[in-house]
Amino acid sequence: MRKKDATNVPKGDLKTPKQDLTIRNKGGRPRKEKSDQPKSIWELHKEMNDKKSSSVTRKCISCGMETNSESRFPYAESNIYMSNGHRLPICSNCLNALYNIEDMKYESHRETYRRLCMMFDLYYSDKMADYAYRDSTDNTRMTIYCKKIHTPAYFGKTYSDTIAEDGGLFLSREVETEPKVEEPIEPVDPDNDIEIPQEVKDFWGFGMQNKQYHFLDVKYKAWLQKVDATNDPAYESILQNVCRLELQIQEAMADGGDISKLSREYNSLLGSLKLQPKQNDVKEMTDSMCFGNLIKEWEDNEPIPEPEEQFKDVDGIGHYISVWFLGHLCKMMGVKGSYDKVFDEYREEVAKYTVEKPEYDEEDEGGKFKGLFSPTAKEDG
Structure with a gap:
């Protein structure tokens, strides 16, 4: 009996189930289909960190400065900055300037640090705030704080962890049994409570409110503690403009306006006064100085003290x-x-070492000795 030709058998008559050979690997085993589940936030975090930061152009939301250098933007653990390489969207200069502006609203540095950490979702700690305030100046307050919390001890911590450590965002309150009757409060103009001396108004010019005069006077005195502008009229004039720009920046931020232009002018004036953080870096300052200027800097700031009398000339x-x-x-x-x-x-x-010729009188022995051996004595003999 002749075998049935397999080519004449209809495909639908085969009792064996069809197998899709496209889903088999080289070993003959079926391959696992890829799941369509979205990537976790940690996978996205790893992919963003694997990218080269030099290829990312960052822009400061305050002054508008654009750069490929990630060191100009402080590091932050919050995942809302993941696409920015975990870098804040504001540059270091603007962040430190924002601290000085917010610092005028609060009584202590801890409150200022807490407010900015709340604003940028940074982890806050009273201990780190005290350390950062101690080791920084007015131009490096926030950048030093960001460096101190960028350690393994605070990895992954944000302001949410601060809220959890404080006991929660909403604290429990006692329910009042009787409704509280609020008494009407008379509006008070804080500008009338500040007394400004006439010499301060003459120094800053007329046409401003008392609170503006008070702000300018306080900031100017604070700057004078760091720099000496009393002997240079040009230096004093630039310092006045710095204080005026700080007032304009504060008022613009309070009104929700754009401060990018004001921030550029502010940084430019600080650069002319050599008060920017990069100009105050001791290492960069000493590296750029020649040896003679470096010695002069030491003698002006840290001179060698005068030795005691017993140690002035020991040898x-x-x-x-x-x-x-x-x-x-x-x-x-x-x-x-x-x-x-x-x-x-x-x-x-x-x-002490001089030898003088002795002189003798005629009556002493020296005179007799001279008489015996003198030329006249030989002639007489």
Whole structure:
């Protein structure tokens, strides 16, 4: 009996189930289909960190500065900055300037740090705030704080962790049994409560409110504690403009306006006064100085103290040079006046080693000795 040709059998008559060979791997085992589940936030976090930060152009939301350098933007643990390489969208200069503006609204530095951490979803700690305030200046308050919390001990922590450590966002309150009757409060103008001396108004010019005069006077005195502008009118004028710009930035931010132009002008003035953070960096300052200017900087700021009397000239080299070099030179050149003391020391020291010819009278033995051996005595003999 002839075998049935397999090619003439209809495909639908095969009792074996069809198998999709496209889903088999080289070993013959079925391959697992890829799931369509979305990637977790940690996978996205890893992918963003694997990207080269130099290829990302960042822009400051305050001054509008654009750069490829990620070091100009402080690091933040919050995942809302993941697409920005976990960098804040505001540059270091604007962040520090924002701290100084917010600091005028609060009584302590802890409250200012807490407000900015709340604003940018940063982890807040009283201990870190005290350390950052101690180790920073007015131009580096927030950048130093961001560096201190960017450690393994605070990895992944945000302001949500601060809320959890404080006991929750909404604290429990006692329910009042009787409704509280609020008394009407009379509007008070805080501008009338500030007394401004006339010399302050003359210094800043007329046409401003008392609270504006008070703000300018406080900021100007604070700047004078860091720089000396009393002997240079040009320096003083630039410092006045810095204070005026700080007032304009604060008022613009309170009204919700754009401060990018004001921030650029503010940074430019700080650069002319050499008060920017990069200009205050001691390492960069010493690297750019020649050896003579570096010695002058040390002598002006940290001079060597005057030694005690017993340690002024321990080995006597100072006295040696003063007597045998300077004193002898004064004698040769006939110099007097301010070098009389040196010349007197020189004469006293020379007198110790000077031999003078002895003089004898006729009556003493020296005279007899001279008479015996004198030429006249030989002629008489």
